Amino acid sequence: MKLFRLLFIFLSVPLFAQQGGMWIPSLLEGMNETEMTNLGMKMTAKDIYDVNNASLKDAVPHFNGGCTSEVISNKGLLLTNHHCGYSQIQSHSSLENDYLEDGFWAMSLKEELPNPGVTATFIVKIEDVTTKVLAGVTAAMSEADKQKKIEENIAATVQTSPKETWQENRIRTFYEGNQYMLFVVETFKDIRLVGAPPSSIGKFGSDTDNWIWPRHTGDFALFRIYADKNNRPAAYSEDNVPYTPKHFLPISLDGVAENDFTLVFGYPGTTDEYLPSIAIEQVINTVNPARIAIRDAALAIQDKYMRADPQIKIQYASKFARIANYWKKWKGETLGLTKSNAVGIKKQQEKELTAQINKKGKQQEFGQLLPKFEAYYTEIEPYTLAREYFLETVLRNVELLRTGYQMYQLKQVYENRGAQSFDDRRNNLVERLEGQYKDYSKQVDKEVFEALIALYAEGVQEQFLPASFKNLNAQQLTNDVYSNSAFVDYASVKKLLEGDAEEVIAKLNNDPGFKVVQEMADAYFEKVAPKYEALDLNISGLQRDYMKALLELSPKDARIFPNANSTLRVTYGKVAGYSPADAIYYEPVTHLEGVMQKYVPGDYEFDVPQKLIDLYEAKDYGQYAENGKMAVNFIGTNHTTGGNSGSPAIDAHGNLIGLNFDRVWEGTMSDFYYDPALSRNIMVDIRYVLFIVDKYAGATNLIDELKLVHPKKGKKNSKKKK
Known part of the structure; x- marks a missing residue:
């Protein structure tokens, strides 16, 4: 969502x-x-x-x-x-x-x-399948039930729509769930x-x-x-x-x-061309500043090493470019939104929409959309911030933590699906990690880890942190992890993954790098993700209805295009x-x-x-x-x-x-x-x-x-x- x-x-x-x-x-x-x-x-x-x-x-x-x-x-x-x-x-x-x-x-x-x-994927045909996808979906359903029915209808439509054997059917949503299109594609x-x-x-x-x-x-x-x-x-x-x-x-x-x-x-x-003004305010004041600060720290460290070492320059060239791309984009985005007075313009447009709702007698259907947006976005803000810190630190900018998270997922596979699924996932992971470690520098990643783990402990609200982070010594934790974790090179992580599932899990549980990731992930999935996802589901439902209001109440010549x-x-x-x-x-x-x-x-x-x-x-x-x-x-x-x-x-x-x-x-x-x-x-x-x-x-x-x-x-x- x-x-x-x-x-x-x-x-x-x-x-x-x-x-x-x-x-x-x-x-x-x-x-x-x-x-x-x-x-x-x-x-x-x-x-x-x-x-x-x-x-x-x-x-x-x-x-x-x-x-x-x-x-x-x-x-x-x-x-x-x-x-x-x-x-x-x-x-x-x-x-x-x-x-x-x-x-x-x-x-x-x-x-x-x-x-x-x-x-390389070509589009063969595009077809509107909105009626098929929304069949059986009613206003009385909960958002979760609506989504379940829509997903069932999508699966059935994909399965039954004609195509050649070498082609594929895909369905995508438009206008925030008010329209669905089928794409027949072929991929070379x-x-x-x-x-x-x-x-x-x-x-x-x-x-x-x-x-x-x-x-x-x-x-x-x-x-x-x-x-x-x-x-x-x-x-x-x-x-x-x-x-x-x-x-x-x-x-x-x-x-x-x-x-x-x-x-x-x-x-x-x-x-995201149809956000309410309160969401834009969160982008400007909360979300982008956190993202930018994290990437500021990671990029400064990587740049220092790339300028000093030609081998690291080759290893980190693609990663650095990927991280820097959106770091700079977010900075310009905040500047542009502020300079163009996007929030003020949106607020004025919201007043005009409210007037149209009242003029057309649509208060019962659309009258509570903007007040509900205000309530939901206010409630979701701290969870959104914690989520951004987790994504930017664990999944995007610290390679040891990203490797550890893949191990965390592997452990979840064993606990939820058993040894056979574990073996399949483990074998794929061993192969995939070889490519990742080809472009890995322990020295660079260690310094990035220390900087970002300190930012995480400082920037995430205490209620969402692992207990061990509340009096964190970032330097001491970093030295312990990068001196003793198997995640610092491919040979040791490959050896860690040898053995049956029970043996691998036991070794993981004793690895200091894995312990950090597990504490961070457990805290996130227990304290942040459930509430964030519930609120986000409600916001998505509001957004669909909001988009419906725009489509119904805007003039015929309004240029309303799908996101x-x-x-x-x-x-x-x-x-x-x-x-x-x-x-x-x-x-x-x-x-x-x-x-x-x-x-x-x-x-x-x-x-x-x-x-x-x-x-x-x-x-x-x-x-x-x-x-x-x-x-x-x-x-x-x-x-x-x-x-x-x-x-x-x-x-x-x-x-x-x-x-x-x-x-x-x-x-x-x-x-x-x-x-x-x-x-x-x-x-x-x-x-x-x-x-x-x-x-x-x-x-x-x-x-x-x-x-x-x-x-x-x-x-x-x-x-x-x-």
Whole structure:
């Protein structure tokens, strides 16, 4: 269940106002198609989504369940962000072959590198199944009974809905449980690394520039989808062949200009656009400050060691980037929510909604929604805070504690399901832990443990703490754990897991690292989780009814879109600069000159490869320059979030013009509140991608696969210039 959902009502919004939105692609006909056309789109809704004919949706797979990607050739060549493929690039790297440092380019199919477990999932069809899912659900039921019936109906609908044998049915909820959609999908499981620039290009600016504009990052990587001889999904095999897509995206060489139409297609992860104002206040004043403080401490320690040790830098590169990403996002989010007066705006909108409820005589059905929100969010706040501390400390930022929690779950499996289930879980855990310890440093983790365990004891209310934490000596506990626990290296933890279930449990119970985790987890699941989950269930029920009120009482032309939930969405807008503060205006396009202006020799964030410097000084940009300048990034008004990383930026004609990878810092609050003055998404200009592949890497084999076009100049194709 989600805790936070944001109130974002449009009680009086002009039909063609740029107000954000993440729209279901199968439902674009009507208002959305008209609005896109007014913004300059030359396509139709069916060009974007069509069940019976090839359309844009067939070129936009979900990449590995977390990012978006796009097919850009008839041989299954896949483009996504460098940061989306970062862990795969890292996994193939070593001190001898450091692809993070030097980049990687396959000059033939044989050189492409397999990535076990990586997937690309296409949407085949979307169908509304709300009536089937809500059959038998009544207002008189408790929230728990409603959820149970809905889950039963979902399982039955998934089982009985038609699909091919290699496909899968999935059902997702929209509008907070007021609508349910069935997605028929097919997932390809043989995805190979084809190309990646060095991190000095693909991650240029690193954490300093993350969420920042102006930006100068070549955040892209290339993979390829492989299929069996029938062009269907298959596990990795040397016999597999490059996938032939239903559709791939032509690439425009014409670039972008202010006010150009942009469509971003992808799988946005989570937004909470319909929260009440009290929830936003908790985000600003309680939740985000706690998260930020914990990650402040963890990141400072990791950064210190990464700067001093090249091996630790490789081991922690992906982990550090993951932790830093949302740390900085939460800081910008708080800034944006405060600056835009989101709480005040929501309170005013709540007054307007209350007036509509009274005007329409809906007091009995909807009149108590806002008072109940106030009561429930006030009651849940201390439990929410304790939960965030547990998640951030035990599950996300201290690796020993995360390993210990996996052992805690293993013990629960034995106690609840018996020895056979224990053995199965234990065997899988041993295999999984080997990969985790490959990138583990006891020295780094020990220092992170000490800092975060002290924050935990200080920040969590005493009533929710384990008894042993009430007079905690963090340094003494840390030394005891990291001197005596088996969790500090793979060999010792593997040995700890040897033997039958009784033997393993006995060894776990004597391990000081496990004792800490067990005390923390027991306290959390006894004192925090039950109350939090009960209150959250009630809030979710209120949110569903609240969403129903918005849908019923808002004007017909209100732009009420469903929250993001990792399903395929369309967001549209235009290329546009913005003014984040008085007397400051940011242009919408950056160039290679900006890379050189930021260049700091030897700096891990702002170093520049010598070859890129040489190309810049020679102005050797090939056919990818415009007016003698090499564009790098651009921004637009598309409403994006996490999961849109790697999303294609598409022009008015359906051609690829860029690759979405970030948002501006002042607009990161768009997960809760989209402000058209501040909310901007950041994209890599596709011409910079091609320039790096062609002129920097010399991977002309890849350029030759692509369909390059000049839509603004009226030319259908562009031959690569030597």
